Amino acid sequence: MGNKIKILGKTNKNSLMGFINYGIIILFFVVITIVKQAGALTNALSGQLIPICAYIVMALSLNLVVGISGELSLGHAGFMSVGAFSGVIVSGAMNYGGVTNGAIRLIVAMIVGAILAGIAGVVIGIPVLRLRGDYLAIVTLAFGEIIKNVLNCLYVGVDKAGLHFSVTDEAHMDMSAEGVTLVRGPMGAVGVVKASTFLAGIILILLTLFVIQNLINSRTGRAIMAIRDNRIAAEATGINVTKYKMIAFVTSAVIAGSAGALYGLNFSTIVPKKFDFNTSILILVFVVLGGIGNLTGSIIAAALLTVLPEIFRPFQDYRMLVYAIVLILVMIATNNERLRAFWKRIGHVFRKKGGEVNEQ
């Protein structure tokens, strides 16, 4: 891709930004809680809180790959999908087995979702990370499509004997009569017993920030960023390129998996089609708009862009048109050289750091 992304800055600056990030999230939680208590929270916003949390986590996780590790991924929704479906299956099976406590189900679902997405990350990472640039991007896109395609053929049910799987149809699961179908191929998971809460979402974001920020500030993180800035130089100094890229990629997949579980358990139904190329792109938009490598930016962009199409509802038929125009204008306003210089001059620079892009 040939572009230079500026290093985040010195370590003390980083940890300061880290505290700011925690602060933003906690403030967000406090404000929403107060507004909710006051009864002033609209249904529209309160219904979006958990998806917003899930998207923030997704954006942070993708930023780890795109911003910190410097690889373009176009299939990140695939990991979310793995997390969502494994989470829903685990939660459904626990519910069937008598564990009705939402918090316990959610936690177990997130852990299982994270582990399975992590495994998917390893399986995908091994071939993918050998490639570079746009070729890597297309392979991640391909994996996202493969995951979607396979989930479309997957049937899962649960009965007293345990979980049953089939790749043909419901009848082939050999489930006893009193069993419950959890995932029904293209119809997805139906009758999901919801378990996600806003608080759980906030905790997941904080946990994600903790993991990513500590990773960035560690020896490992510096190695990852060194590879991003100059792979050959990093290799020459003895850094194991594949190993560190894998660490970033798999960590990102694990986080995406837990976000998927949070997302999946917030709706009474999810379908594999939800996690397609468009969703991957949506998350990438959050990352790019927020500023590549900028965690605060990702948080704000994810929250704003999730709410924006809802705010545009009064435009009726022109809603998505307005959204598209706003997206283009914002990209131009934040990335055009002259406009950037202009913003700087009038002192409205939001990100003084990750700024200047040098023409090579």
Next chain:
Amino acid sequence: MLNYLISGISLGSVYAIIALGYTMVYGIAKMLNFAHGDIIMVGGYAAFCAGTYLGWPVPLAILFSMMICTILGIVIEKLAYKPLRNATSLAVLITAIGVSYLLQNLALLIWTSNPKAFPNMVNFIPSIVLGKNSDNPITISSATIVTIAASIIIMVALTLFTGKTKMGKAMRAVSEDKGAAQLMGINVNATISVTFAIGSGLAAIAGVLLCSAYPTLMPTTGSMPGIKAFTAAVLGGIGSIPGAMLGGILLGILEKFAQAYISTQLSDAIVFAALIVVLLVKPTGLLGKKMTEKV
């Protein structure tokens, strides 16, 4: 078997002609123009309107469609991509996605969501029927013949254009090194505009051929073939003109064979898995140039 091969080639030639546009723009401007599929859709609608509503003859309708798309391509480039000339390629990618949303939703407002049945605009060439008297005659439709012929002609023309003409040389210079090209007195902005104009004009032809072969026209018509064609371009080696052709045809055949002999349910997964295998063996695609690394 032969039947599947022919339908694969016929599908593949459509992918190829779209991939040619992708690869052309990528090769010169170094950007993934995700709005390419939607320009194809606009091309389809323009030809449909000219042919069906205004009753224009086919050549005129195609010409009209090419003009509309060329103008559209130049306008998009001027308004959306040019301000980002020195920004990161990811910023341009996201803008292209914004343009794609914009075109789709504009089309939705102008032509509504109801599908239109596209008339076969290329039936001036008769279909060929192989084995007329056998039990299973195999038909090669006129759309297939024209699409294959058109993609070969376009491939050759593009290769000659970029290789031999002054403008083509300027394009290659811009593709190699924008800064150096500018120092050599090449107007980089104009060159990139021309690239977009050509790419968009090709999209119009692709739109007419896509819709002639598979005659349903909707605001989302271009998006999935666009992604498939992008995959084809990468398979062949993105930036390489013959590569796009090869990648498109191979992808089409692969898709049909996977459906016929393995599973219609998993055909997409199989196609993408094959792509991954190819890229692992040849990391820059079948005909892609090796990346040289400067230290």
Next chain:
Amino acid sequence: MKKKLLSMILAGAMAFSLAACTSGNDTAGTENKSEPAATTETTTDAGTETADVATEGDGVLTGTLKVGMIGPLTGGAALYGNAVDNGVKIAVDEINAEAGSFQMDYNPQDDEHDAEKSVNAYNQLKDWGVQAIIGTVTTTPCIAVSAEANSDRIFMLTPSASAADVTANKDQTYQLCFSDPNQGSASAQYISENSLATKVAIIYKNDDAYSTGIYQTFKTKAAELGLDVVSETTFMDGSDTDFTVQLTAAKDAGADLVFLPMYYTPASLILSQANAMGYAPTFFGVDGMDGILGIEGFDTSLAEGVILLTPFAADATDDLTVNFVSKFEAAYGETPIQFAADGYDCAKVIYAALKFYAENNGGLNVDGMSASDLCDILIQVLSNPAFSVDGVTGEQMQWSSNGEVNKAPKGMVIQNGVYVGL
């Protein structure tokens, strides 16, 4: 030159949209001839529950009802959502013109055929103060929204979300369309009873809940009835243009009937490709197939002999259909597809149900009524066996308490470019 051309195109585009707008506006008042609106001539006094709502006691329905609609108005499934939206608008105009003191305030919301967006749209409607919902149009979003609406006690009548999961365990969600299991087994039954085929091939859409749902019940029922299913092939979003493989498989297996449980857009491609291959079995469709004749520029001779089970045919000659179709054509310049008819009927059913309640309980004023009270009323009326509605998608429609509609599917065959009842 460039500018001139561009402005020409823009002007053309504006002219199009303007034409659509103006014709949409003047339909409201016109055509006030004997309104054959959904009738509720069920005078049985049995089971007239005691009026638990304070009313004036004159049996009149008054007030303004806030009706929301959720469906895909943009994106790949937009044509279904827009059709429903247009249909509902016609019905609302009729009701508002006819009923005088009772008015419907209608608010359509886009969900892009996505469960998450659909729940967002639902929450928007809640903020608006919605009292009853028509929707959602597509299946997956409907399952998500109906679960929310069930816990909030807001009544939903879906025009077209046909999966069994839509109504399962949700007492406030009703369907106007046939359920998938219903359609799948009815199709198999129809084919078997009329001995339409000895060997059946199925082509369905693998990533679509509607298509897969019908396919599965069809297969089960076909096995029961001893129908010989010789080929089952599928397609999905990215590969829905070329059907050579699926058609060749059907042809090679010697199928003389191909069952197409899908919407009409891919079906039109299948028909034209089968024709190009010289393969001419009987094609058998379901309600999603309706609309195939309305595709602009579609060569209707390709659909010659296609049989479909559908509750609605735009060229039926009964008064209700003629009235609806002529108004729709005047307003939108196109023939309504089945989704539009479903939307139209949904609004009429809600109106009829409230009127039924008002007549039997000494009147009803819906102004400011809570959604949950209305929900109780609507559930009570719709599950009442004495209540039935004649709509454009079926005569004497009644509902079972699990929310499924009870109406007879009509077998139609396409001859000379029009539907003919079988």
